[in-house]
Amino acid sequence: MTDFSKMHTDKLYLNGQWQPSRGGDLHAVINPATEEEICKVVQGTAEDVDIAVAAAREAFKTWRNTSAAERRDYLHAIADAMEARKEDLIDAVSRALGCPPHISEWLHVDGPIYAVRYYADRAQLMEKTEKAAHSLVLREPVGVCGFITPWNYPLHQFVGKVAPALAAGCTMITKPSEMTPLQDYVMAEIIDSVGLPAGVFNLLPGAGPIVGAALSAHPDIDMVSFTGSTRAGIEVARAAAPTVKRVTQELGGKSPLIITPDADLETAVRWGCEDVFINSGQTCTALTRMLVPADHYEEAVEIARRVAEEISLGTGPDDFMGPLSSARQRDIVRGYIEKGIAEGARLVTGGAEQPEGFSKGFYVKPTVFADVTNDMTIAREEIFGPVTCMIPYRDMDEAIAIANDTEYGLSSGVWAKDAESALPVVRRIEAGLCFVNGGEFNYDAPFGGYKRSGNGREFGDAGLDEFIELKSVQLPA
Incomplete structure (x- = not known):
């Protein structure tokens, strides 16, 4: 060391x-x-x-x-x-x-x-x-x-x-x-x-x-x-x-992930949740608003719950998510979780309490909210913690409207049947970066945002x- x-x-x-x-x-x-x-x-x-x-x-x-x-x-x-x-x-x-x-x-x-x-x-x-x-x-x-x-x-x-x-x-x-x-x-x-x-x-x-x-x-x-x-x-x-x-x-960013009706739902939701939970949610490009077709919404919520509860906390060789960077950041994230509950979002899993088994460390539970509307604080402000907000949409026009209804435009994601199917959706999103079907960050390509x-x-x-x-x-x- x-x-x-x-x-x-x-x-x-x-x-x-x-x-x-x-x-x-x-x-x-x-x-x-x-x-x-x-x-x-x-x-x-x-x-x-x-x-x-x-x-x-x-x-x-x-x-x-x-x-x-x-x-x-x-x-x-x-x-x-x-x-x-x-x-x-x-x-x-x-x-x-x-x-x-x-x-x-x-x-x-x-x-x-x-x-x-x-x-x-x-x-x-x-x-x-x-x-x-x-x-x-x-x-x-x-x-x-x-x-x-x-x-x-x-x-x-x-x-x-x-x-x-x-x-x-x-x-x-x-x-x-x-x-x-x-x-x-x-x-x-x-x-x-x-x-x-x-x-x-x-x-x-x-x-x-x-x-x-x-x-x-x-x-x-x-x-x-x-x-x-x-x-x-x-x-x-x-x-x-x-x-x-x-x-x-x-x-800052408050980035959307649009999962299309023809996408592999299990794979898309799992990837979307892990994208938020990696680095304890302290990622400016994190896709913290997950937009899911209304017809598949409850199934997606259940997948997200399962993924979040599988996340291993700690800093060991088998752990996925460490603590927040500071006591202050932990308290900010906990405050957002409490705000989400107070504004009527459904807490699917996680929460503001200290995770069990951790008497020390600035840990926050991987948290999933459902029944989030885009006017809620947790859908509009950058939380910078392991909190994902699941929002249903009826058709692609509504999904695009929700995705673009933000002062930010740093990142975004689309998960569709294939990359070719995703590109027409990508072109309608107001963001400088878009991850398609789990594509990785590329140092050869430009990185930066639109709007604020x-x-x-x-x-x-x-x-x-x-x-x-x-x-x-x-x-x-």
């Missing part, structure tokens, strides 16, 4: 060196399965932000001019080191977030390693020159970037920002969540070990209202990329507006585009 207290967690990584914070405050990182302290992590200050930004600004002068081949080699070296320290990365995510290690490996670590290699091989796109009549179109890096990453998929979102930024030739300051900062320390040690030039990458943990706000407003930061709640995303955009910096946001789920895209070539400025060069005709 990794001893994170020996991994510079009392320091910031600024300008290629481990340095003390100008404030010196420490924040305890808690294991949500045991409620015990893992270690303490230093908290940065606004003064630290100024120092980090100055280092990144200076480094950008030369880093932006490195060859694509050089940046490619650095990224492959980082991926190689991630492979070598894979157990440390799994341990970092699993212990701070509570996700069982055997699930953390494929859900939280394998994909990010792939994504680093993906962007290594796309660094060469920065040297691509296009001809447009008598003009040339050149690609240049956007500049110094501030990254604010979430606690629920911390390594995934770290890589989704850092890897394309490095490939593009940007420099950066990253701020992890106070709850799950440990994988960022592993990554900082990896980045230091491969010899990335000083100032290109800077790690600055700290509180959102202090470090996050300072990054968002800083006049020498050219772009800020934020993943988190819609409420916090609005504050980031507001702080960034006076300096007209580029802002990308991946925010944010703007901009991560992963795929579109993820690199977010870090590019296009220069149009007008040549003599």
